Amino acid sequence: METIELSLSDIRKLTFDILITQGCDKKNASSISQIITDAERDGCESHGLFRLPGYIASLQSGKANGRAEPKLTTKSPVIIEVDGQKGFAPIAHEVGLPRLVSAAKTFGVAALSLRHILHFAALWPETEYLARNDLVGMACTSYLPKVAPHGTKSALFGTNPISFAWPRKDNHPICFDMATSSTALGNVQIAAREGKLVDEGIGLNKLGEHTRDPAEIIQGMLLPFGGYKGSALSLMVELLSAGLTGDFFGFESEAQNHDDGGPALGGEFIVAYSPSMISGEEWPEHTESFIRRFKSLDGAYLPGERRYAKRRDEGTRKINKALYDTIMKLN
Amino acid sequence: METIELSLSDIRKLTFDILITQGCDKKNASSISQIITDAERDGCESHGLFRLPGYIASLQSGKANGRAEPKLTTKSPVIIEVDGQKGFAPIAHEVGLPRLVSAAKTFGVAALSLRHILHFAALWPETEYLARNDLVGMACTSYLPKVAPHGTKSALFGTNPISFAWPRKDNHPICFDMATSSTALGNVQIAAREGKLVDEGIGLNKLGEHTRDPAEIIQGMLLPFGGYKGSALSLMVELLSAGLTGDFFGFESEAQNHDDGGPALGGEFIVAYSPSMISGEEWPEHTESFIRRFKSLDGAYLPGERRYAKRRDEGTRKINKALYDTIMKLN
Numbered sequence: 001m002e003t004i005e006l007s008l009s010d011i012r013k014l015t016f017d018i019l020i021t022q023g024c025d026k027k028n029a030s031s032i033s034q035i036i037t038d039a040e041r042d043g044c045e046s047h048g049l050f051r052l053p054g055y056i057a058s059l060q061s062g063k064a065n066g067r068a069e070p071k072l073t074t075k076s077p078v079i080i081e082v083d084g085q086k087g088f089a090p091i092a093h094e095v096g097l098p099r100l101v102s103a104a105k106t107f108g109v110a111a112l113s114l115r116h117i118l119h120f121a122a123l124w125p126e127t128e129y130l131a132r133n134d135l136v137g138m139a140c141t142s143y144l145p146k147v148a149p150h151g152t153k154s155a156l157f158g159t160n161p162i163s164f165a166w167p168r169k170d171n172h173p174i175c176f177d178m179a180t181s182s183t184a185l186g187n188v189q190i191a192a193r194e195g196k197l198v199d200e201g202i203g204l205n206k207l208g209e210h211t212r213d214p215a216e217i218i219q220g221m222l223l224p225f226g227g228y229k230g231s232a233l234s235l236m237v238e239l240l241s242a243g244l245t246g247d248f249f250g251f252e253s254e255a256q257n258h259d260d261g262g263p264a265l266g267g268e269f270i271v272a273y274s275p276s277m278i279s280g281e282e283w284p285e286h287t288e289s290f291i292r293r294f295k296s297l298d299g300a301y302l303p304g305e306r307r308y309a310k311r312r313d314e315g316t317r318k319i320n321k322a323l324y325d326t327i328m329k330l331n
Numbered sequence: 332m333e334t335i336e337l338s339l340s341d342i343r344k345l346t347f348d349i350l351i352t353q354g355c356d357k358k359n360a361s362s363i364s365q366i367i368t369d370a371e372r373d374g375c376e377s378h379g380l381f382r383l384p385g386y387i388a389s390l391q392s393g394k395a396n397g398r399a400e401p402k403l404t405t406k407s408p409v410i411i412e413v414d415g416q417k418g419f420a421p422i423a424h425e426v427g428l429p430r431l432v433s434a435a436k437t438f439g440v441a442a443l444s445l446r447h448i449l450h451f452a453a454l455w456p457e458t459e460y461l462a463r464n465d466l467v468g469m470a471c472t473s474y475l476p477k478v479a480p481h482g483t484k485s486a487l488f489g490t491n492p493i494s495f496a497w498p499r500k501d502n503h504p505i506c507f508d509m510a511t512s513s514t515a516l517g518n519v520q521i522a523a524r525e526g527k528l529v530d531e532g533i534g535l536n537k538l539g540e541h542t543r544d545p546a547e548i549i550q551g552m553l554l555p556f557g558g559y560k561g562s563a564l565s566l567m568v569e570l571l572s573a574g575l576t577g578d579f580f581g582f583e584s585e586a587q588n589h590d591d592g593g594p595a596l597g598g599e600f601i602v603a604y605s606p607s608m609i610s611g612e613e614w615p616e617h618t619e620s621f622i623r624r625f626k627s628l629d630g631a632y633l634p635g636e637r638r639y640a641k642r643r644d645e646g647t648r649k650i651n652k653a654l655y656d657t658i659m660k661l662n
Binding site for chain 1 (some may be wrong): 335339344359371404406407408409412434437439440441442444465467479480481482483484485487495497505509511556557558559560561563564566567569570571573574577580583602604606608610611612614618620621624625628629630631632648
């Protein structure tokens with residue numbers, strides 16, 4: 001694979017400039033270019049520049065609003081709703097997350113219901129933000145149907161990711177962010193681009209038959225991870241991020257989607273807990289005793305560590321040359 | 332397998348009488364016998380009478396308090412803590428859940444932190460209770476180390492179940508309750524009792540090698556379900572039910588456990604959301620449109636349906652004769 005090298009500030013500026021060219025205002029362009037740069041910084045290739053053509057597609061089709069001014073309302077002291085006004089998720093987070101932090105610190109638990117957003121990024125930025133404010137964070141969002149519920153041969157669920165972050169006093173948060181599908185669709189798209197087969201159990205072709213060909217899976221569907229248990233969790237994500245927010249289920253989003261290849265309209269549900277209030281001030285020492293035990297096991301991996309390791313490297317990032325060329329044509 | 336038949340009221344009375352004989356007061360005996368009877372009613376053999384010898388063992392060793400009077404405190408209008416006073420979980424639920432319902436209905440979200448309990452039952456009774464009160468419920472609890480984190484060969488996690496329930500207006504809630512391990516330890520114990528092999532991937536022997544022999548797994552350890560993703564969820568359960576409640580992590584519980592074969596001391600974390608407040612009054616119709624779509628798929632299974640089907644049968648339940656004989660010796 002031919003690559004080029006870009007610095008993180010190059011990535012941010014390139015992305016920002018393209019988004020401005022495509023009609024975003026500065027606040028929207030800034031929040032999206034930051035989230036894309038953060039993904040490249042952390043080695044999350046599938047959520048970095050790889051996503052930019054999709055963002056642009058949703059702007060060009062008129063589905064996404066690049067000048068969104070999200071509206072915040074409080075339904076109770078601990079229920080915050082942000083209407084993203086059909087903008088991308090990052091600017092809605094900028095409006096909602098600080099208020100979520102404040103409510104969770106005051107009352108011990110609070111929830112942020114996001115509606116009318118287009119979420120095309122990873123979810124760890126929002127849960128990591130909560131954990132860096134000494135809160136436990138959980139977030140989930142649904143997406144266009146691409147996953148067959150366990151036992152079926154038809155896509156109904158999205159890849160429906162869940163993210164969770166646990167705060168640590170003198171360390172990066174523990175933080176995972178995972179699709180409830182066998183893998184993220186971005187990974188299958190990258191395998192297709194690179195001409196590689198994927199593992200058995202990742203997905204089905206459009207007839208509902210097992211296949212290892214990523215191109216066939218893109219035409220067909222993914223499977224949930226972990227059989228019926230992962231399928232139940234994917235159902236939970238669909239219910240929380242659509243049923244509970246009141247926004248689109250994946251199949252509803254699909255029914256009115258512009259089919260532009262970009263992200264779709266939907267909701268996201270985020271909850272934050274204050275361990276200081278729930279457990280008391282001794283929570284950091286108590287939990288560190290467990291983390292030490294965990295890390296003492298041969299082969300144990302604390303979620304988030306690979307990202308933080310990549311993050312320590314402030315140098316250039318290798319970018320797929322074909323992707324770069326595609327992006328430059330958008331400018 | 333030789334079985335005998337007992338009515339549900341026989342099961343409840345038998346269990347209640349034994350618990351009274353073993354020193355429980357009527358309120359504790361009543362709450363435990365109800366939870367055991369409900370499990371047998373719903374076909375959850377691994378959480379029914381099969382658990383009674385374990386309850387008794389923890390009473391006899393002095394670890395469990397059969398006359399517990401749980402103490403409720405509120406840390407904020409939406410954070411409720413119940414100290415179970417080293418009693419079994421069901422009586423702590425009786426004290427805490429009605430207050431959780433009230434807080435969640437008033438504020439939209441509320442959490443119940445349970446400490447100093449011994450949880451030896453399924454978790455669906457508490458989440459189903461929330462859903463029958465028009466709330467979305469989630470619950471999780473950790474347990475004695477029996478599961479090797481992904482990539483390791485040492486037990487650190489418990490089977491660490493998660494339960495989730497979604498309310499429906501004219502129907503049973505959607506409700507799942509699943510170990511984050513490959514299977515519940517009770518299922519491995521039942522396989523051992525019945526002389527059956529379990530599937531590959533369920534567990535490791537005490538050297539950390541794969542085995543299908545349930546007796547070797549009981550001596551060794553289980554694996555998480557779904558590889559690193561299930562392992563991350565098990566870690567989350569440990570952090571929520573011990574780190575966030577302030578109660579024992581599994582390894583702490585083990586360090587002071589009486590090794591009596593019964594349940595161990597620990598915590599449980601429960602959260603409830605009000606869809607009426609968060610989403611608005613149209614939530615039932617909106618979600619039913621998704622559920623109809625889900626149920627229209629060939630092979631789709633809505634979590635909880637098997638239990639509700641069993642529940643409709645008000646007749647006798649088949650009980651393992653050897654288990655029955657063991658139990659009668661406790662009376």
